[in-house]
Amino acid sequence: MQLTEKIRIHPTPEQEEVLWHLSEQCRLLYNFALAERRKEWVLNNLRDSFQVFPWGKTEYKVNYKKQQNDLPAIKEKYPRYSVVYSKVLQMVLRGLDGDYSSFIEQRVNGDKNAHPPGFKGKPYFTTMIYNQSGFKIKDQTISLSHFYNEIPLVFELLRTYSRVYQVTVFQKDGKYYLGIVHEVTEKPYVDNGLYQAIDLGITKTITAINTESKFFEATNPRPDKYWNPKVDELQARRDHCIKGSKHWHRLDRAKNKLTRKCSNQIKDIQHKLTRKMVDNTRANTIIIGDLDVKKMAQSKKTKTKLPVKAKKSLNRSTQNNGYLSQFVRFLTYKAELIGKKVIEIDERKTSKRCYVCGKEHDMPLWKRTMNCDCGNVIDRDRNSSIYIMLRFLSQNAMWTGYQQFVGNLRQTGLMVPKLAPQAYS
Structure with a gap:
């Protein structure tokens, strides 16, 4: 079985600058690929944007395979993308493919309320996925590959792992985390008739x-019954402020903090109940x-x-x-x-x-x-x-x-x- 373990990391200011620079390149590539897909959707309105084969297989003209094959030419034309490990850029395109395929499937099934994925904004950290390669774990430390400068991305781990399949770098509420997908041993299932x-x-x-x-x-x-009125009050006060002002940001941080507390309480209750x-x-x-x-x-x-x-x-x-x-x-x-x-x-x-x-x-x-x-x-x-x-x-x-x-x-x-x-x- 593969499980994901979430670990908080504490990058130095230099490492944080590297992470944000790599994240920015991933964001630009995501938006570039999304614009290409949206253009295909608008021009063809789904009539000619896919080919239906006799055995029922559906293949889109602008898909993951096409955009992945275009990636070397894009990196040659825009060298700034070369600072990111190649597997990370491929996973950015694969993530977009999953988001956009879900949108297409909902539209084909008649859901007119389905909307295509949105463009990623600059102030937000773009998640980076190192799948199968690009990372090295040794002596409870992990190092991530990049080609931006000489500053190494090396972070401490809490324990050792037998086998790691994927490492995800993401940010939440201003804190940085690693999501480590590793292998764990599970007991074989036996039907005991109960x-x-x-x-x-x-x-x-x-x-x-x-x-x-x-x-x-x-x-x-229902911890949400306690937190929701407080969140609604802060949101109402925030919406009466000028968006982007200091007061707006202060209320927004307070609102996000209460929402996070509610979510953590619900998750804790579920973990304890399922274990029981x-x-x-x-x-x-x-x-x-x-x-x-x-x-x-x-x-x-x-x-x-x-x-x-x-x-x-x-x-x-x-x-x-x-x-x-x-x-x-x-x-x-x-x-x-x-x-x-x-x-x-x-x-x-x-x-x-x-x-x-x-x-x-x-x-x-x-x-x-x-x-x-x-x-x-x-x-x-x-x-x-x-x-x-x-x-x-x-x-x-x-x-x-x-x-x-x-x-x-x-x-x-x-x-x-x-x-x-x-x-x-």
């Missing part, structure tokens, strides 16, 4: 049920619903198909719930390190369909209890976790595990499903 299904929510971070029909719930502390979950469950397989967090925050539409502004509180509850996708990533890598596995499955309508009879209900988010005609009265999150477990067992044809799970539901006093197992897939 499973745990998890439903992610807003009021409760997780609602989990195992094959023994025992529930585990964790409420969300993977350590305290005997199940080697964890099933979790595959949420589309991006769509959860979009504005709703009425029956007349007129756009209606989504409630600010609802969007904040969704996005500030602790970044649900981040929670899944933490849970996944922690589970794999100790020989467990996280499987994501489709969870559409699991909160709306009764797991007993399959009837679909109108369940707005404010309605927390499902009251079905079949007599099933249950919390919507618990219903969803049971439905996720039944769907996983039926999709994988685990009939023995299915019967055991249903039997355990009966012993705990919960209603048992009346539908055939295939109905949940």
Whole structure:
């Protein structure tokens, strides 16, 4: 497994000047390549900007391969780019390719709100990626290659690594960091026949049920409810100042500091919760619903198909719930390190369909209890976790595990499903 470790570095003023000069060349190359792609998009309006082959492959005329092949000529014409290690410049183009390919894919899929990547501003530090080469680690020190001047970029590390694949240099809140992608040993996964299904929510971070029909719930502390009013107040005061003034910058720094504290608290809560979950469950397989967090925050539409502004509180509850996708990533890598596995499955309508009879209900988010005609009265999150477990067992044809799970539901006093197992897939 590959993990990324974030390490803060303290460059000298001379080293800081070198880093900013290299970052500036990366920024110029990014903007130059982005301008070329935007020009292609405007001139062709997507009609002739790609070629569709008979086997369905799509290849854009201005793509990463074309811009990478143009890189030697660009460096010859503009020698200032030669001070940056060649692999770093290639990774700048690859990063742009990922950003722009995502924009194209969203537009092709009909998302008219998708916008192309923006140009990078001069005051911001451009991330530099040394992939596979350009760095050397020896005796808990790392040196980065460059050709700007004779000042070496050598920094101390906290420990040694068995194998390093990539080193990223970036800045955040005025501090410099290294992101080191290294290899770690993970235990092999063994299916022990025990499973745990998890439903992610807003009021409760997780609602989990195992094959023994025992529930585990964790409420969300919601630190954002404490920090958001303070951030909003500072932002309102900042917006009434002249942009760029000393007072504007002072309020902006204060706002960013509070936002960073909120983010760090959420991340700390998620790390502790995911560690507790993977350590305290005997199940080697964890099933979790595959949420589309991006769509959860979009504005709703009425029956007349007129756009209606989504409630600010609802969007904040969704996005500030602790970044649900981040929670899944933490849970996944922690589970794999100790020989467990996280499987994501489709969870559409699991909160709306009764797991007993399959009837679909109108369940707005404010309605927390499902009251079905079949007599099933249950919390919507618990219903969803049971439905996720039944769907996983039926999709994988685990009939023995299915019967055991249903039997355990009966012993705990919960209603048992009346539908055939295939109905949940």
